Amino acid sequence: MKISTEELLHVARLARLRIDPQAADKLAGQVATILEYVDTLAQVDTEGVPPTAHAISVTNAFREDRLAGHLPPDQALANAPAREEDFFLVPKVIG
Amino acid sequence: MSLHTLTIAQARDLLKRREISSLELTRAVLDRITALEPAIQAFLTVTAEAALAEARQADAAIAQGRMAPLTGIPIAIKDVICTLGVRTTCGSRILERFVPPYDAFVMQRLKAQQAVMVGKLNMDEFAMGSTTEHSAFQVTRNPWNTACIPGGSSGGSAAAVAAEMCLASLGSDTGGSIRQPASHCGVVGLKPTYGRVSRYGLVAFASSLDQIGPLGKTVADCAEVMQAIAGHDPSDATSAPNAVPDYMAALNRGVQDLRIGIPKSYFESQGLDPQVAAAVRQAITTLERLGATIVDVALPHTDYGVAAYYVIAPCEASSNLARFDGVKYGLRDGGADELLDMYRATRSQGFGPEVQRRILLGTYALSAGYYDAYYRKASQVRTLIMRDFAAAFQKCDLIASPVTPTPATPIGAHADEPLAMYLSDMYTLSANLAGIPGISVPCGFSTDGLPIGLQLQAAHFQEERLLAAAQAFEQATDFHKRKPAL
Numbered sequence: 165m166k167i168s169t170e171e172l173l174h175v176a177r178l179a180r181l182r183i184d185p186q187a188a189d190k191l192a193g194q195v196a197t198i199l200e201y202v203d204t205l206a207q208v209d210t211e212g213v214p215p216t217a218h219a220i221s222v223t224n225a226f227r228e229d230r231l232a233g234h235l236p237p238d239q240a241l242a243n244a245p246a247r248e249e250d251f252f253l254v255p256k257v258i259g
Numbered sequence: 260m261s262l263h264t265l266t267i268a269q270a271r272d273l274l275k276r277r278e279i280s281s282l283e284l285t286r287a288v289l290d291r292i293t294a295l296e297p298a299i300q301a302f303l304t305v306t307a308e309a310a311l312a313e314a315r316q317a318d319a320a321i322a323q324g325r326m327a328p329l330t331g332i333p334i335a336i337k338d339v340i341c342t343l344g345v346r347t348t349c350g351s352r353i354l355e356r357f358v359p360p361y362d363a364f365v366m367q368r369l370k371a372q373q374a375v376m377v378g379k380l381n382m383d384e385f386a387m388g389s390t391t392e393h394s395a396f397q398v399t400r401n402p403w404n405t406a407c408i409p410g411g412s413s414g415g416s417a418a419a420v421a422a423e424m425c426l427a428s429l430g431s432d433t434g435g436s437i438r439q440p441a442s443h444c445g446v447v448g449l450k451p452t453y454g455r456v457s458r459y460g461l462v463a464f465a466s467s468l469d470q471i472g473p474l475g476k477t478v479a480d481c482a483e484v485m486q487a488i489a490g491h492d493p494s495d496a497t498s499a500p501n502a503v504p505d506y507m508a509a510l511n512r513g514v515q516d517l518r519i520g521i522p523k524s525y526f527e528s529q530g531l532d533p534q535v536a537a538a539v540r541q542a543i544t545t546l547e548r549l550g551a552t553i554v555d556v557a558l559p560h561t562d563y564g565v566a567a568y569y570v571i572a573p574c575e576a577s578s579n580l581a582r583f584d585g586v587k588y589g590l591r592d593g594g595a596d597e598l599l600d601m602y603r604a605t606r607s608q609g610f611g612p613e614v615q616r617r618i619l620l621g622t623y624a625l626s627a628g629y630y631d632a633y634y635r636k637a638s639q640v641r642t643l644i645m646r647d648f649a650a651a652f653q654k655c656d657l658i659a660s661p662v663t664p665t666p667a668t669p670i671g672a673h674a675d676e677p678l679a680m681y682l683s684d685m686y687t688l689s690a691n692l693a694g695i696p697g698i699s700v701p702c703g704f705s706t707d708g709l710p711i712g713l714q715l716q717a718a719h720f721q722e723e724r725l726l727a728a729a730q731a732f733e734q735a736t737d738f739h740k741r742k743p744a745l
Contacts, residue, residue, distance in 0.1 A: 167623065179577060179622040180584070181615055182603040195620055197678050202566045205636050208643065215638030216645060218467050218497070219694025220454045220719060225496040239360040245591035252586050257598045 166196040166203075262287035263423045264742075267332050267480040270426060274321055274331050281321070281331025285314035285375050288333040292377065292424045295745055298405055300397045301419040303338050304346050305378040313375045320373055327372035328483050334369065335425035337416045338379040339386055340471065341460035342366055345376075349462050350384040350394040353589045353609025363460020364495065365429060365471055365488040372487055377425055380415030384611045385580065386436055386464045388412050389680050390673065393613040398670060401443060402743040403709055407667040410440030416474050417444035422745060427475040427484050431461055433468045434568055435662070435687025438699040441474050442662035442712025445701045445741070447729065448474045449481045450687075452719050453694035454499035456485075457492030465575035466497075468568075468691040477739055478700060478730040482506040485722065501720055509723035510730045514549050517728060519715075520556030520655030525686060530664040535711050538703030539661045542713040542732065546659065549731050556651040556658060560643045564689040567644065569681055570624050570637035571692070576614075577621030583609065616677060645693045652718040657728055659715055661686050662699045666709035686714060696722050700729040701738035710738075 167175075172192040176183045183191060237250045246253040262284045265273070273279045289307050296302055310333065317331035336342060339349050341359035343366070348354045362370065369376070383393035391399045391414025399414045401407040402422040409418040413430030417440035420428050430437040432450035441448025449472045456471045463469060473484035486506045492498045521543060526536055547553050585591035585605030592604035610618070624633035651658060663683055673680040690697040695716055702713035713732065717724045733739055 171623075172619065175619055175623045175626060177603075178626060179618050180581070180599070180602040180606055181610075181618065182607040183615075191616065191619070194616060194675075194677055195623070198569060198620060198681070199623075201678055202570055202633065202637075205563060205566050205570070205640055206632075208560070208563055208636075208640050210636060210639035210643070213639040213642050215635055216642040217638060219641075219645065219692070220452070220497070220499060222454055222497055222499060225493075225498070227493050235360055242360060243357055243588035245585055245589070245593075254586055255596050255598050255601050 166199040167192055263291040265426065266476050267329070267426050267483050270332055271328065275326060281314040281317040281375060282311065284331065285310050285333050285377065288377055288425060295422050295424060299400050299402055299418050299422050299424070301381055301399050301415040301422065301424060302335070302378045303348055303350070303381050303396055303415070306345055306376055310375050310377045313373070317373045317375060329369065329372040329374040329487055331373065331375060332426050333375045333377045335378050335380050335416070335419050335428045336366070336376060337382055337413050337428065337430045339382060339431050339462045340365060340429060341462065342376070342379065345379060347379065347462070348396070350382045350396060351609065351611065351614070352395045353583050355590065357588050361460065364457035364492045366460065368488050380419055380428060382415055383412035384614050385462070386412040386431055386433055387576065387613050387617055389435070389439055389683050391415065392670065393611060395611050401667045402745055403445060404667070404707070406669055407709065408443065408670055410443035410667060412436040413474065414440045417441050417446055417448065420444070420446045420474050420476060421743060427473055427480050429471055430474050431469055431471050432691065433464050434572060434691050435684045437472045437474060438662050438687050438697055438712070438714060439684070441699040443667040443710065445710030445738070446474055446476060447478050447481045447701070448472065448699045449485060449722070449725070450690060450697045451485065451489065451722060452499070452696045454497050455696070455720065455722065456488050457495040457498045459492055459494040463579040465572040466579060467575060468572060478726060478733050479510055482510055482726050499720070504723050506723060506726055509727050512727040514546055514551040514728045514731045517657055517724065518552045518554050518655040519543065519546055520554050520651055520658045522556050522558045522561065522658060522660060524558065524561060525660045528664065528685065530682065531661065532665040534705045535661050535663070535665060538711040539659070539713055542702040543659050545735055546728065546732060549735055551728070554655050556654055558647045558651060558689070560640060560647050561689055563640050564644055564692060565681055565685050567637040567640040568684070568688040568692060570633045571641065573617040573621035574625050574634050575621070577618045577625065580614070580618055613677065641692045644689050648693045648695060656724055657715050657717050659713065662712040662714040666705045666707070666711055690716050695719055696725055698725045698729050700732055702736070703738060
């Protein structure tokens with residue numbers, strides 16, 4: 165198979181997802197099926213073809229470096245699951 | 260007369276002549292929502308009170324002679340577009356209680372015209388899906404047959420227009436998410452050129468592919484909404500500075516001067532339903548009769564479009580959706596006492612299976628050792644797809660094709676078969692990879708009475724040609740006049 169259950173669980177850790185071990189096999193199978201299909205790309209000769217990240221030619225959209233509208237702290241924090249004063253509150257970062 | 264059946268153009272005439280008020284029109288639409296929503300389930304939020312207040316303000320403006328093209332017109336918005344003070348969920352548990360502190364650019368534009376927002380529309384979670392079954396909240400039904408999907412991801416946007424629970428709606432299209440549900444629900448849906456409509460306030464799925472566009476009962480109604488939302492926005496760095504043409508003026512240009520390209524390979528693909536092929540071929544014959552010249556074009560890399568797309572879109576999604584971590588907004592799992600655990604618990608609870616699948620795919624494809632084989636390769640194939648279109652548009656002005664290989668499928672048909680669902684995007688997603696505009700316009704019905712759409716695509720910033728050809732086709736046919744029995 166294109167991706168093993170162990171590899172899938174590793175990728176899940178990278179993606180900050182917790183996969184139920186019981187669902188991991190099925191999920192790995194589904195991802196593998198998609199990756200096998202995606203492998204048809206290998207049939208295309210792309211020698212010397214530049215990659216495209218963006219379909220139109222707008223580049224470097226500069227603007228004046230001026231203070232513009234910004235949210236007051238209470239509005240910016242209104243959706244926060246937890247706050248303390250004007251800060252987002254998170255669980256401890258270093259164990 | 261039932262006011263909910265009006266087009267924007269008809270409603271505006273009546274409002275202008277003061278034969279109806281926006282309040283009456285809005286009430287009629289809200290009554291329609293109350294009557295049909297239990298069967299259709301297109302809305303995640305109905306903003307009835309705010310809509311009535313906005314309608315009264317619109318009536319006051321009209322009374323003072325201040326009337327813009329969309330003043331007083333009831334419109335509904337896909338729930339991926341931020342609306343100040345109105346919950347915006349993206350069809351996801353992780354944003355179930357998210358109330359944006361600002362309006363998307365397109366909302367600022369609609370409010371400037373005093374359009375009336377009646378609610379927020381259901382969608383596949385974070386716009387990932389082609390059926391609207393991947394909403395965390397409800398399955399929207401196709402108004403033509405409630406056992407079938409409305410398409411997706413803008414399934415709510417298409418179903419609400421088809422069921423006349425709004426006069427027009429906004430959707431978003433990353434791989435076909437406006438055109439495909441428009442086709443399945445028998446309405447008109449326009450995906451603009453990348454950069455034509457600001458993405459400011461559109462919750463990002465795949466930033467190099469996403470584009471907001473209108474869905475309406477007629478081509479003219481889509482043109483009217485497009486006129487309101489198109490234009491440069493300094494808040495979106497990818498917004499195009501090109502002047503916005505007069506789309507309404509372009510509507511009646513006809514197809515006499517247009518060369519319409521037919522990609523033969525699109526009609527030879529295995530999954531194409533014979534009824535869809537027949538309806539689209541008939542539509543091409545109609546366009547020819549109206550004066551268009553039909554030419555053959557080749558899009559040889561189309562076969563690889565689905566594969567390239569399902570690398571690029573999940574890669575961008577895995578990066579974009581990293582922001583949903585339980586810190587600044589949205590759901591947080593309160594059980595974890597350490598940050599990394601909190602991230603994992605929150606995201607695993609908050610995201611549904613399809614979203615998690617795509618995040619995993621994207622993270623895998625971007626991870627050490629795989630980048631060249633997947634993301635780089637897909638981005639090179641994207642260049643080849645763009646070159647195909649550029650070469651084709653040397654020979655033609657528009658490309659005509661099916662929108663989807665089949666009419667709407669029964670609910671549950673693709674459950675647990677993500678690849679089968681992805682393959683149904685084969686005709687639409689290359690437009691997103693190339694950044695070109697496309698439109699779906701009703702062109703027939705299956706023997707089961709399900710709508711079929713014709714897709715027209717054009718070169719960058721050629722929306723006028725799309726609208727002119729779609730309008731000519733619509734005027735010559737009656738498909739848009741048929742309504743679902745509800």
